[in-house]
Amino acid sequence: MHSPIAAPTLPDGIVVIVKEECATCHAVERVLRELDDQAPLTVYTQDDPRFPETPTPIHDADLSISWHHRIETVPTVLRVVDGVEVERTVGWHRDEWTRVTGVDGLGADLPAIRPGCGSLSVDPDLVDELNVRFGASTLTSRRIDVADAEDEIEMMFTRGWTDGLPVVPPTEERVMRMLTGTTRAPSDIVATVPPDLVDVTVEKVAVAAVMAGCLPEYLPWVLTAVEAACTNEFNMHGLLATTMPVGPVLVCSGPGTRAIGMNSGGNALGQGNRANSTIGRALQLVVRNVGGGRPGEVDRATHGSPGKIGFCFAENDVESPYGTLAVEHGIEPDVDAITLFAGEGTRCVVDQLSREPDSLARSLAAGLQAMHHPKLVLGFDAILVMGPEHARVFADAGWGREQILAGISEHLNRPGSELVRGADGMAEGLPEAFGEAPSLPKFRPGGLMLTHAGNGTGLFSEIIAGWANGDVGSKPVTRAVTY
Amino acid sequence: MSSTRTILDPTSERNVAERERLARPASLEGLTVGLLDISKPRGDVFLDQLETRLVGVGANVKRYRKPTFTKPAPVDLRHEISVECQVVIEALAD
Numbered sequence: 001m002h003s004p005i006a007a008p009t010l011p012d013g014i015v016v017i018v019k020e021e022c023a024t025c026h027a028v029e030r031v032l033r034e035l036d037d038q039a040p041l042t043v044y045t046q047d048d049p050r051f052p053e054t055p056t057p058i059h060d061a062d063l064s065i066s067w068h069h070r071i072e073t074v075p076t077v078l079r080v081v082d083g084v085e086v087e088r089t090v091g092w093h094r095d096e097w098t099r100v101t102g103v104d105g106l107g108a109d110l111p112a113i114r115p116g117c118g119s120l121s122v123d124p125d126l127v128d129e130l131n132v133r134f135g136a137s138t139l140t141s142r143r144i145d146v147a148d149a150e151d152e153i154e155m156m157f158t159r160g161w162t163d164g165l166p167v168v169p170p171t172e173e174r175v176m177r178m179l180t181g182t183t184r185a186p187s188d189i190v191a192t193v194p195p196d197l198v199d200v201t202v203e204k205v206a207v208a209a210v211m212a213g214c215l216p217e218y219l220p221w222v223l224t225a226v227e228a229a230c231t232n233e234f235n236m237h238g239l240l241a242t243t244m245p246v247g248p249v250l251v252c253s254g255p256g257t258r259a260i261g262m263n264s265g266g267n268a269l270g271q272g273n274r275a276n277s278t279i280g281r282a283l284q285l286v287v288r289n290v291g292g293g294r295p296g297e298v299d300r301a302t303h304g305s306p307g308k309i310g311f312c313f314a315e316n317d318v319e320s321p322y323g324t325l326a327v328e329h330g331i332e333p334d335v336d337a338i339t340l341f342a343g344e345g346t347r348c349v350v351d352q353l354s355r356e357p358d359s360l361a362r363s364l365a366a367g368l369q370a371m372h373h374p375k376l377v378l379g380f381d382a383i384l385v386m387g388p389e390h391a392r393v394f395a396d397a398g399w400g401r402e403q404i405l406a407g408i409s410e411h412l413n414r415p416g417s418e419l420v421r422g423a424d425g426m427a428e429g430l431p432e433a434f435g436e437a438p439s440l441p442k443f444r445p446g447g448l449m450l451t452h453a454g455n456g457t458g459l460f461s462e463i464i465a466g467w468a469n470g471d472v473g474s475k476p477v478t479r480a481v482t483y
Numbered sequence: 484m485s486s487t488r489t490i491l492d493p494t495s496e497r498n499v500a501e502r503e504r505l506a507r508p509a510s511l512e513g514l515t516v517g518l519l520d521i522s523k524p525r526g527d528v529f530l531d532q533l534e535t536r537l538v539g540v541g542a543n544v545k546r547y548r549k550p551t552f553t554k555p556a557p558v559d560l561r562h563e564i565s566v567e568c569q570v571v572i573e574a575l576a577d
Contacts, residue, residue, distance in 0.1 A: 141491035198495040238553030
């Protein structure tokens with residue numbers, strides 16, 4: 001761990017911090033000379049050591065004075081007694097300067113008030129580096145030096161830390177910037193990550209988020225996803241160990257999805273949007289690097305699926321005619337939330353001709369019946385991502401969420417005799433005992449879930465098929481995002 | 484930005500404790516062998532055959548069952564096996 005550098009002590013009297021590249025600092029240059037005649041004055045300059053010409057400034061070249069004394073605006077005026085700041089004002093405000101300095105009649109030719117400029121010590125291009133240089137780093141991860149002749153991207157491939165795509169090197173600056181996205185302490189334990197059952201800290205999640213390419217404002221979503229994935233209900237261990245091609249699918253909703261620029265429209269399930277592409281990836285990097293879940297080891301998938309790099313999208317909750325999946329799962333409307341679903345890739349249901357809800361419901365049911373195997377029922381859940389043009393067919397007929405799901409499910413019942421092993425010439429199927437059942441649904445209650453995403457052109461919907469459901473396998477987990 | 488070339492370790496940084504295995508017994512006669520059914524379909528058929536053969540060589544067999552094949556065995560079950568058996572046959576198939 002880095003040790004903090006002690007804060008430099010300020011001289012007693014009046015201290016003013018300025019920078020040359022600030023019009024207000026130039027405006028008060030004459031005021032500084034007036035002050036210098038009447039009070040013990042020290043001027044620090046952040047950028048140009050020749051500014052102001054008089055009184056002679058001290059160059060805060062490494063910005064240590066500015067950083068340690070939390071200067072956010074220039075000019076800042078401080079009154080210091082016995083090395084301790086007792087008063088402060090920022091910008092030019094005649095009455096305030098009089099109050100802090102105890103000197104009347106300053107800057108008579110200036111307007112009463114003029115706002116200041118941003119301090120260099122909070123410049124977005126510098127602040128992370130300064131935080132690392134001066135701050136008492138609370139980060140505890142092992143530091144790994146990269147050799148001069150070594151390419152850090154290649155080095156991370158070599159160490160097995162990537163999902164097969166390059167990752168962003170998690171420097172301390174980048175991780176500290178990532179941590180500004182949450183109010184949680186870096187040392188907070190977020191979850192216990194399978195399969196190695198390792199307690200993961202906010203810091204390690206932030207490291208993964210940097211590597212995945214996240215922005216700091218995505219971090220609360222990543223943290224919430226990690227928490228949800230590592231529950232007994234979701235069963236991340238089983239998702240890894242299974243031979244089926246499933247991974248965590250993140251369905252996000254709420255105003256926060258728009259605030260961080262997530263895509264719920266055209267190509268929402270595809271490439272090209274940073275938040276969609278990196279939030280799910282960050283979760284998978286946590287599972288890989290912290291939990292130890294790697295393909296060929298505990299991950300025994302026969303084929304896997306492209307979604308296992310990371311599968312995350314936003315619901316179009318603003319335009320959805322039937323609300324959100326999160327609300328279906330008990331979250332209040334307009335609350336940022338994520339549903340984690342153990343799912344595989346997507347399968348498109350094409351129906352460009354149905355204009356009546358029952359016809360479309362039958363088409364969607366036909367697609368859903370085939371999921372995994374037409375004769376295997378009740379064992380797997382699914383998410384139906386309905387496109388706006390399909391949703392409109394139901395909305396125009398006045399169907400809400402429950403009626404849509406009931407209307408589709410009505411066409412997902414088949415007699416047990418058609419589903420048992422051997423029926424239809426196929427060995428696969430349900431055990432003999434189910435042969436007597438007059439009717440068996442494809443989905444358990446709540447096992448068919450509905451979301452709304454995609455753009456307004458295309459009479460298509462997408463099926464995301466699930467994995468072994470319920471207590472046997474995985475239950476969908478919905479969590480409100482914690483900031 | 485800083486040109487520092489130091490990165491933070493993304494792994495759990497844990498040290499894995501390694502414990503030496505007990506020596507293999509020369510004979511199973513009189514020893515209690517645990518067989519854990521992971522709850523996959525037809526796993527019981529396989530374990531029945533195994534039990535018959537183990538009993539045939541003089542072993543006592545105790546059978547256990549996980550609630551679901553998708554999750555690790557519960558800690559109580561692992562403890563139960565550890566105190567009741569001298570030998571566990573560990574194997575994996577799908």
